[in-house]
Amino acid sequence: MRSGRSRVRVAVSCAVVAALAVPLVVFAQSRAPSEASAAPSFTHDVAPIVAQKCSGCHRVGGIAPFPLVSAKQIASRASLIAAAVGARTMPPWPPSALSPAYVGENDRQLSAHQLATIAAWAKAGGKIDGPARPPRPATRPDVRAGERLLRLAMPSSYRPSAPSGVTDDYRCFLLDPRLSSDAFVTSARIEPGQPSTVHHVILFKVPPSQVAAAHQLDASASGEGWSCFGGSGLPAGEGTPTDSLDNADWIAAWAPGWGGNHLPAGVGVPLSAGSEIVMQVHYNLLNGHAPDRSRALLTLAPGTAGLTPLRTSLLPAPVELACMQGETGRLCDRTEALFALSEKYGSDAALVPAGLLLLCRGTAATPKPSPVSTCDRRISSPTTIYVVAGHMHLLGSSIRLTVNPGTSKAKVLLDIPHWDFHWQNAYTLAHPVKAEPGDVVRVTCHYDVHKRMMGGHGVPTTPRYVLWGEGTTDEMCLGILQVTRP
Numbered sequence: 001m002r003s004g005r006s007r008v009r010v011a012v013s014c015a016v017v018a019a020l021a022v023p024l025v026v027f028a029q030s031r032a033p034s035e036a037s038a039a040p041s042f043t044h045d046v047a048p049i050v051a052q053k054c055s056g057c058h059r060v061g062g063i064a065p066f067p068l069v070s071a072k073q074i075a076s077r078a079s080l081i082a083a084a085v086g087a088r089t090m091p092p093w094p095p096s097a098l099s100p101a102y103v104g105e106n107d108r109q110l111s112a113h114q115l116a117t118i119a120a121w122a123k124a125g126g127k128i129d130g131p132a133r134p135p136r137p138a139t140r141p142d143v144r145a146g147e148r149l150l151r152l153a154m155p156s157s158y159r160p161s162a163p164s165g166v167t168d169d170y171r172c173f174l175l176d177p178r179l180s181s182d183a184f185v186t187s188a189r190i191e192p193g194q195p196s197t198v199h200h201v202i203l204f205k206v207p208p209s210q211v212a213a214a215h216q217l218d219a220s221a222s223g224e225g226w227s228c229f230g231g232s233g234l235p236a237g238e239g240t241p242t243d244s245l246d247n248a249d250w251i252a253a254w255a256p257g258w259g260g261n262h263l264p265a266g267v268g269v270p271l272s273a274g275s276e277i278v279m280q281v282h283y284n285l286l287n288g289h290a291p292d293r294s295r296a297l298l299t300l301a302p303g304t305a306g307l308t309p310l311r312t313s314l315l316p317a318p319v320e321l322a323c324m325q326g327e328t329g330r331l332c333d334r335t336e337a338l339f340a341l342s343e344k345y346g347s348d349a350a351l352v353p354a355g356l357l358l359l360c361r362g363t364a365a366t367p368k369p370s371p372v373s374t375c376d377r378r379i380s381s382p383t384t385i386y387v388v389a390g391h392m393h394l395l396g397s398s399i400r401l402t403v404n405p406g407t408s409k410a411k412v413l414l415d416i417p418h419w420d421f422h423w424q425n426a427y428t429l430a431h432p433v434k435a436e437p438g439d440v441v442r443v444t445c446h447y448d449v450h451k452r453m454m455g456g457h458g459v460p461t462t463p464r465y466v467l468w469g470e471g472t473t474d475e476m477c478l479g480i481l482q483v484t485r486p
Contacts, residue, residue: 040121042071043130049114050074050081051133052107053091057256061196063287071132078126082119085110092423098400098415101430104261141189141297142262146305150177152277153295158224160197160283160292166458168199168422169283172228174206174218175296176276182303184268188252189260190279194292199282199422200255203296204232207249208274230393230470232278250312250480251277253389253426261428262299264386267484268307271300282422308484310386315443315479317375318356320367321395321466324449331464334366341469353467369465373477374444385433387482388413389426390443393475394459395466396421397448401479403435405442413441413481426480443479 040046050058050068058068068074074081084090093109095102110118121127143149152175160169177183192198206214214234217226226233232249251269254260263269271277279296301307323332330336342350354364360375361367390399396419403411414427435441452461460466460473468476 039124047132078122082122103428157291173225187262196287199284203251204278206276248312317373317477319475322369327463329463337465379439389480391478445477
């Protein structure tokens with residue numbers, strides 16, 4: 001994704017790095033692509049890097065805080081660009097070096113050679129020796145043999161809004177693919193109607209059994225779509241809670257500059273005839289409130305194509321975050337916080353924290369609060385893991401998913417050491433991971449309740465005991481795997 005930071009965070013982080021005068025000496029030790037004795041050429045060396053890695057978001061009307069398209073725009077921020085890429089804050093890449101390789105990873109990150117080029121050019125004064133190359137135009141999704149391209153636009157325009165002081169709006173829209181027969185989703189991309197405000201998008205499938213409930217939820221909200229945050233807002237489907245965890249409704253995630261690649265050959269997310277789709281859009285209101293009518297572009301293979309169904313498995317862990325030392329208030333009491341959950345989302349929501357404790361700890365007894373949440377799930381049948389994602393809310397600080405932790409077979413699936421809710425995504429493994437019956441998958445989340453003191457972007461500032469829940473003031477610890485099983 002310019003899977004990067006939010007607009008203000010980008011500007012602030014870059015400014016801080018620049019203010020600290022991050023040394024560029026380390027980069028100067030590497031040889032730039034031009035002759036060692038001369039500064040890199042702007043037109044031939046620097047501009048192609050910016051066009052490939054930066055301009056998709058840093059463009060007029062884009063989600064970044066300023067455009068980097070013309071030579072003047074780029075050169076005027078030469079030092080800032082060098083500091084930001086040198087600190088690895090840009091282009092953003094949340095997974096750490098502990099994570100495995102992912103499809104498209106090299107398209108997002110800068111190589112050491114590219115870092116050295118930008119640093120050497122900036123150190124030499126950021127001079128212009130010719131025009132900048134225009135950014136690559138958006139391309140039409142590849143359509144494989146036997147597939148078809150489906151465009152699904154929001155039913156009508158929506159003008160994003162939020163309460164005073166809140167800079168983000170999370171809205172869900174119901175899309176009808178009008179499927180008369182079963183199909184497989186093999187890729188998903190978003191064409192934002194307002195690129196400057198559409199921050200990220202998650203697509204959820206709505207099986208025929210839940211279509212009526214989805215339309216009721218849509219009709220009960222004023223304006224287009226309905227307000228949503230942690231998920232689609234729809235109730236759990238039929239079957240046991242374990243069934244809903246092992247075969248959830250996730251289709252894909254997207255953000256500017258990232259997302260939309262094809263799934264590996266031979267697999268697809270099944271959509272049964274009569275299914276619909278929820279498109280959850282995160283709007284960044286710091287960039288305006290202009291009406292948006294985004295659309296999803298899906299490639300579909302027929303249900304008879306013989307693809308292996310890719311199902312979504314959820315790995316939740318309980319969340320128990322006490323108020324900070326010295327904080328007081330009614331909601332600092334866990335029981336009162338449970339009552340608040342029930343009032344907001346219904347009685348079932350207040351039962352989820354106990355259910356997660358039972359699932360992960362073997363007991364629903366009131367736990368000791370902790371800034372670390374973890375849960376192990378044992379694999380019951382041969383499983384191949386293709387896609388991995390993590391999900392937390394606004395107090396999260398890091399998340400990791402690991403197969404067989406603490407053993408000689410341990411393998412990290414995803415490690416994000418600096419969690420940012422605004423830039424969550426799903427990552428397709430370059431090499432799918434096979435897990436056998438008896439193997440364990442662990443999700444571990446860390447939280448920082450001190451983020452409440454900073455506020456901004458909807459971070460809850462009211463003291464309260466934080467539990468698992470759908471809302472902005474609640475939290476989640478959730479691993480997401482897209483897998484195949486026999």
